[in-house]
Amino acid sequence: TCFVVNEGNPNLRNNIINDDDLKGKAYNNTIDANNQNIEYNKNLEHNVNSSHISKFSDIMDQEDKGDNENSHDIKFEEKKNINKSLDAESNYGINEISITGNDSNSDNSNQNIFPDGSELAGGIPRSIYTINLGFNKCPTEEICKDFSNLPQCRKNVHERNNWLGSSVKNFSRDNKGVLVPPRRQSLCLRITLQDFRTKKKKEGDFEKFIYSYASSEARKLRTIHNNNLEKAHQAIRYSFADIGNIIRGDDMMDTPTSKETITYLEKVLKIYNENNDKPKDAKKWWTENRHHVWEAMMCGYQSAQKDNQCTGYGNIDDIPQFLRWFREWGTYVCEESENNMKTLKAVCFPKQLRTETNSAMTVTQKGTCSSTLKNYEEWYNKRKNEWTEQSIKYNKDKTKYKDIENLSPSNYLIKKCPECKCTEKNLHDVFEHTFDGKALLKKLEEEESPASDSVRTSTESGPITVPDSSLNQTTQQENQP
Numbered sequence: 001t002c003f004v005v006n007e008g009n010p011n012l013r014n015n016i017i018n019d020d021d022l023k024g025k026a027y028n029n030t031i032d033a034n035n036q037n038i039e040y041n042k043n044l045e046h047n048v049n050s051s052h053i054s055k056f057s058d059i060m061d062q063e064d065k066g067d068n069e070n071s072h073d074i075k076f077e078e079k080k081n082i083n084k085s086l087d088a089e090s091n092y093g094i095n096e097i098s099i100t101g102n103d104s105n106s107d108n109s110n111q112n113i114f115p116d117g118s119e120l121a122g123g124i125p126r127s128i129y130t131i132n133l134g135f136n137k138c139p140t141e142e143i144c145k146d147f148s149n150l151p152q153c154r155k156n157v158h159e160r161n162n163w164l165g166s167s168v169k170n171f172s173r174d175n176k177g178v179l180v181p182p183r184r185q186s187l188c189l190r191i192t193l194q195d196f197r198t199k200k201k202k203e204g205d206f207e208k209f210i211y212s213y214a215s216s217e218a219r220k221l222r223t224i225h226n227n228n229l230e231k232a233h234q235a236i237r238y239s240f241a242d243i244g245n246i247i248r249g250d251d252m253m254d255t256p257t258s259k260e261t262i263t264y265l266e267k268v269l270k271i272y273n274e275n276n277d278k279p280k281d282a283k284k285w286w287t288e289n290r291h292h293v294w295e296a297m298m299c300g301y302q303s304a305q306k307d308n309q310c311t312g313y314g315n316i317d318d319i320p321q322f323l324r325w326f327r328e329w330g331t332y333v334c335e336e337s338e339n340n341m342k343t344l345k346a347v348c349f350p351k352q353l354r355t356e357t358n359s360a361m362t363v364t365q366k367g368t369c370s371s372t373l374k375n376y377e378e379w380y381n382k383r384k385n386e387w388t389e390q391s392i393k394y395n396k397d398k399t400k401y402k403d404i405e406n407l408s409p410s411n412y413l414i415k416k417c418p419e420c421k422c423t424e425k426n427l428h429d430v431f432e433h434t435f436d437g438k439a440l441l442k443k444l445e446e447e448e449s450p451a452s453d454s455v456r457t458s459t460e461s462g463p464i465t466v467p468d469s470s471l472n473q474t475t476q477q478e479n480q481p
Contacts, residue, residue, distance in 0.1 A: 138310035144299035147215040153188035177393030188217035215300035222304035331420035349448040
């Protein structure tokens with residue numbers, strides 16, 4: 001029997017088997033998967049309504065009283081095996097959801113993690129598989145009508161692709177090297193003192209205000225990544241986790257919203273929850289209500305494009321914020337690096353010159369190549385410095401975290417971030433050397449030239465002019481991963 005373990009089923013959410021447990025070690029607290037799944041399916045239709053979330057909260061609270069008490073301590077988070085070794089061809093980004101098999105004929109009830117697209121999952125990606133079974137149904141219009149689309153959400157900052165460190169708390173000391181993603185810089189969650197004064201007057205209004213911001217953020221991200229479902233899902237998960245950091249008061253960004261939201265929320269909770277057993281502190285509120293936040297985000301996602309491709313958040317909000325941002329940077333820069341290299345090859349060693357008898361470049365072509373190389377140099381030196389600073393921060397912090405203390409920065413991204421693997425090189429290899437334009441052109445020429453007829457890049461008018469002597473300048477040596 002095949003069944004799905006995902007965040008939609010609270011009884012199964014934290015029972016994803018660790019790889020080490022699969023290596024012959026007895027797993028004494030293995031759940032009765034078939035019975036759990038049968039019972040879950042019986043209640044499936046009820047569970048898609050918002051009313052089920054309050055029941056889920058009780059269950060989740062019981063789960064969270066153990067290991068989850070320190071859920072932002074990676075000693076526990078990574079132990080939960082947040083990022084399994086997954087198929088590199090995965091279509092759905094972070095892949096927090098795991099498909100698990102239970103062989104009912106086996107005495108040991110062996111459980112295995114199946115990659116996206118495996119035959120055991122019907123050959124389709126994990127998200128689609130769970131949607132088809134009904135585990136990830138999108139919220140109904142009845143649920144979504146309570147969430148407003150707030151006009152304050154800005155799109156332009158997200159498109160600049162500038163990763164900033166100056167807006168981080170203690171950026172010159174403890175948090176030196178931390179870079180804030182453009183997505184986080186323009187996160188749609190800004191709560192002012194006036195908002196607090198207005199929304200605290202009626203019970204539930206302040207919380208709905210948060211949900212509406214979350215919904216608007218997801219709508220914005222779906223619009224930005226209109227042609228890429230994977231990136232949309234991935235960005236929404238990252239923003240969901242950042243909203244969690246803001247709510248809990250451990251956001252690394254130094255902004256009024258980051259500082260004051262926890263204060264505003266806890267004041268509201270104490271007003272209305274003083275004489276009941278509902279949460280009075282922000283951390284517990286997040287644990288019990290993150291399902292509402294995610295549901296609101298799926299409402300916003302659907303409002304941008306009704307494709308019924310809703311997914312889950314897994315345990316993304318348990319990963320420390322710096323490591324999430326490091327992963328997000330790695331995902332972006334891997335793609336950026338390969339695209340820039342393809343552009344450089346296409347401009348300096350066009351296919352036409354590799355096939356024609358007269359393979360000489362014109363003066364104009366040489367000038368374009370030189371300009372493109374200069375742009376590549378500027379990109380390389382900027383990203384190399386970012387890689388170096390983040391690697392230093394990672395190496396300084398990793399000893400705190402049990403399951404990553406022996407991983408280099410590049411190996412962390414390879415093992416814990418399947419979506420940010422570079423196709424051609426890992427990031428350590430990309431940024432290993434100081435930039436050398438002449439050496440790079442020579443290397444590319446050797447790679448692009450047919451073995452039997454090497455392409456010549458010089459003519460009577462002279463060789464390609466490599467940009468000025470700044471090519472020979474040294475940059476800060478990166479920390480050896």
